[in-house]
Amino acid sequence: MQQLRQTQRTTLKRLPKRGSHEREVINQILDEGFICHVGFAIDGQPFVIPTGYARAGDKLLIHGSQASRMLRALKEGIDACVTVMLIDGLVLARSAFHHSMNYRSVVIFGRAELVEDRGEKLAALFALSEHMIPGRWKDVREPTEAELQQTTVLSLPIDEASAKIRTGPPLDDEEDYAMSVWAGVLPLRLVTEHPMADPRLPGNIAVPDYVIEYRRKP
Amino acid sequence: MQQLRQTQRTTLKRLPKRGSHEREVINQILDEGFICHVGFAIDGQPFVIPTGYARAGDKLLIHGSQASRMLRALKEGIDACVTVMLIDGLVLARSAFHHSMNYRSVVIFGRAELVEDRGEKLAALFALSEHMIPGRWKDVREPTEAELQQTTVLSLPIDEASAKIRTGPPLDDEEDYAMSVWAGVLPLRLVTEHPMADPRLPGNIAVPDYVIEYRRKP
Numbered sequence: 001m002q003q004l005r006q007t008q009r010t011t012l013k014r015l016p017k018r019g020s021h022e023r024e025v026i027n028q029i030l031d032e033g034f035i036c037h038v039g040f041a042i043d044g045q046p047f048v049i050p051t052g053y054a055r056a057g058d059k060l061l062i063h064g065s066q067a068s069r070m071l072r073a074l075k076e077g078i079d080a081c082v083t084v085m086l087i088d089g090l091v092l093a094r095s096a097f098h099h100s101m102n103y104r105s106v107v108i109f110g111r112a113e114l115v116e117d118r119g120e121k122l123a124a125l126f127a128l129s130e131h132m133i134p135g136r137w138k139d140v141r142e143p144t145e146a147e148l149q150q151t152t153v154l155s156l157p158i159d160e161a162s163a164k165i166r167t168g169p170p171l172d173d174e175e176d177y178a179m180s181v182w183a184g185v186l187p188l189r190l191v192t193e194h195p196m197a198d199p200r201l202p203g204n205i206a207v208p209d210y211v212i213e214y215r216r217k218p
Numbered sequence: 219m220q221q222l223r224q225t226q227r228t229t230l231k232r233l234p235k236r237g238s239h240e241r242e243v244i245n246q247i248l249d250e251g252f253i254c255h256v257g258f259a260i261d262g263q264p265f266v267i268p269t270g271y272a273r274a275g276d277k278l279l280i281h282g283s284q285a286s287r288m289l290r291a292l293k294e295g296i297d298a299c300v301t302v303m304l305i306d307g308l309v310l311a312r313s314a315f316h317h318s319m320n321y322r323s324v325v326i327f328g329r330a331e332l333v334e335d336r337g338e339k340l341a342a343l344f345a346l347s348e349h350m351i352p353g354r355w356k357d358v359r360e361p362t363e364a365e366l367q368q369t370t371v372l373s374l375p376i377d378e379a380s381a382k383i384r385t386g387p388p389l390d391d392e393e394d395y396a397m398s399v400w401a402g403v404l405p406l407r408l409v410t411e412h413p414m415a416d417p418r419l420p421g422n423i424a425v426p427d428y429v430i431e432y433r434r435k436p
Contacts, residue, residue, distance in 0.1 A: 009263070035303065035305060035319075037255040037257075037266050037268075037301060037303070038266070039255075039257040039264035039265065039266035039299075040264050041259035041262055041263075041264045044259055044262070044296075044297060045227070045259075045297050045299075045327075046257035046258050046259045046264055046297060046298065046299045047257060047299050047325075048255050048256070048257035048266050048299045048300070048301040048325070049301070049325075050255070050301060050303040050321070050323055052319065078262075079262060079263050079264060080264065081257075081263075081264045081265050081266045082266070083255060083266040083267070083268060085253065085255070085268040087253060087408070089414075090350065090351060090432075092351065092354065092429070093358070094358060094359060095358055095359040095360075095361070095365075096343060096347055096355065096358050096359065096360055096361055097359075097361050097362075097365040097369070099347065099350070099351075099354075099358075101253075101270065103268070105268055107266070107267075109263075125314060129314055129317065132308065132317070133308060133310065133317075133404075136310065136317075137314065139399045139400075140311070140312060140313055140314045140317075140399060141312060141313040141314065141315075141394055141397065142313075142314055143313070143314055143315050144315075147313075147315040151315070169414070169416040169417060169418070170416055176359055177418055179359065180420075180423060181357045181358060181423070182357075182415070182419065182423050182424065182425055182426050182429065183415070183416040183418075183419055184413055184414050184415040184416045184419060184425075185413070185414045185416075186351075186410055186411075186413050186414075186429055186432055187410065187411040187412070187413075187414065188408055188409070188410055188411070189408070189409055189410075189411055190305070190406055190407070190408050190409075191406070191407055191408075191409050192404055192405065192406055192407075193404075193405040193406070193407055194405070195402055195403070195404050195405075196307075196387075196402050196403045196404075196405065197400070197401070197402040198387040198388055198401040198402045198403075199387060200387070200395055200401075201400065201401055201402060202398075205398060205399070205400050206400065207400055207402075208400050211310070211400065211404055214308075214404055
C-alpha cells in the first residue's frame with residue numbers, strides 16, 4: 001500500500017495505533033463521506049466551514065459561489081486543513097471515563113489551487129456531482145457559461161494527510177469488567193428516507209434508480 | 219425569542235435569509251447534534267478537529283485528554299471556531315448548478331475557558347455524558363480523581379454564534395421546470411442499528427432502554 005509521507009502536522013501525538021498514512025485507507029474514508037469541514041485562518045481568526053467535496057484521484061475538490069468568503073480566501077493559497085469524519089457508533093463502557101466513539105476520520109493539510117481551465121472546471125463539477133449522487137449528471141442540465149463563471153472550483157492535493165480510526169468494543173479497566181452494567185457499541189448509520197418529489201414535479205416522472213438505491217457505504 | 223448580537227464574523231455574506239441569530243434555533247441544532255468540528259490556528263496554521271460536545275445552558279463544553287494538542291492550545295484562550303452540521307437531505311434540482319443540500323448548521327466564535335473547579339468539572343462530564351447518551355451516567359462508574367486529573371474540560375460561551383438552515387425543495391430556474399427529469403429531496407437521517415454487546419459481557423445483562431430507544435431527533 002502507498003504510504004503518504006508523514007509530517008509533524010500529520011503525526012498523531014496520542015493513540016498513534018489509531019492512525020494511518022496509507023492512501024487506500026484515506027481514499028476509502030473520503031469516498032464514503034461527502035461533507036468536509038474546511039478550516040482556514042484570516043489574521044489568526046480560524047473559520048470552519050462545512051461543504052460538499054469530491055475526491056478525484058489524489059486531489060480533493062470543493063466548489064461554491066465566486067462570492068464565498070471561504071473560497072476567496074483559499075484561492076489565495078493560504079494554509080488549509082480539511083477534515084472528513086464518519087461516525088460509526090457510540091461506545092458504551094462500564095466507566096464514564098472509557099466511553100468513546102467509533103469513527104473514521106481524515107485530516108488533510110495543504111494549500112488549494114484554483115481550477116481555471118474550462119475543461120478541467122467542468123470535469124471537476126462532474127466529479128463533484130458524481131461523488132454526491134452517482135448517476136445524476138447525465139439527467140440534468142449542464143452548467144451554462146454564466147453559471148460556470150459564477151462557480152469557483154478549488155483543488156487541494158491529498159498529499160499531507162492522515163486517517164484516524166477507532167473500531168471495536170469498549171476497553172475498560174480490568175476491574176470494571178465485573179460490573180453488572182451493559183457495555184458494547186450502538187452502531188450509527190446515515191440512511192436515506194423516502195424521496196420527496198418537488199411539489200412542481202409532474203406526476204408521471206418516476207424516481208430514478210440512483211435515488212432509490214442511494215447509499216454511501218460501498 | 220432571544221437574539222444573539224450580530225458581529226462581522228457571524229454575519230452571513232451570502233443568502234442571509236438562511237441565517238439566524240436566535241438562541242432557540244441555535245440551541246435546537248446544538249442539542250440534536252453531538253459532534254462538533256473545532257477550528258483553531260497555531261502560527262497561522264489552521265487545525266480542524268472533530269470531537270463530542272455538550273450544551274449546558276449558554277456554554278458549549280468539550281473535553282478530552284490532558285495531552286490533547288487541541289485542548290492544550292485552546293485553554294490558552296486563543297480564538298476558536300466551532301461548527302456543528304446536521305445533514306437533512308440531498309436536493310436534486312433539474313440543473314447541475316442548483317443542486318444543493320438541506321442542512322442545519324451552527325458556527326460559534328469565541329475563546330474557551332478551562333473548567334478547573336472539581337465540582338464544575340464533574341458537572342461538565344455529567345452533561346457531556348447525558349448529551350451523548352441520556353440516562354447512561356447513573357449506570358456507570360464515575361471518574362476517579364486520577365481520571366479527573368487526566369481529563370481537560372473546556373467551556374466556550376455560545377454568545378457570538380449563528381445558525382444557517384436550508385430546507386425545502388430545489389429552486390430551479392423557471393425555464394428548467396419544463397424538463398422531464400425527477401427533482402426533489404432525498405432525506406438523510408442518522409439512525410441506530412442493533413446494539414452490539416461487548417464480547418466480554420455476561421449473557422444475563424439486558425440492553426438498557428436508553429440504548430434501545432436512542433435517537434438524536436427530539
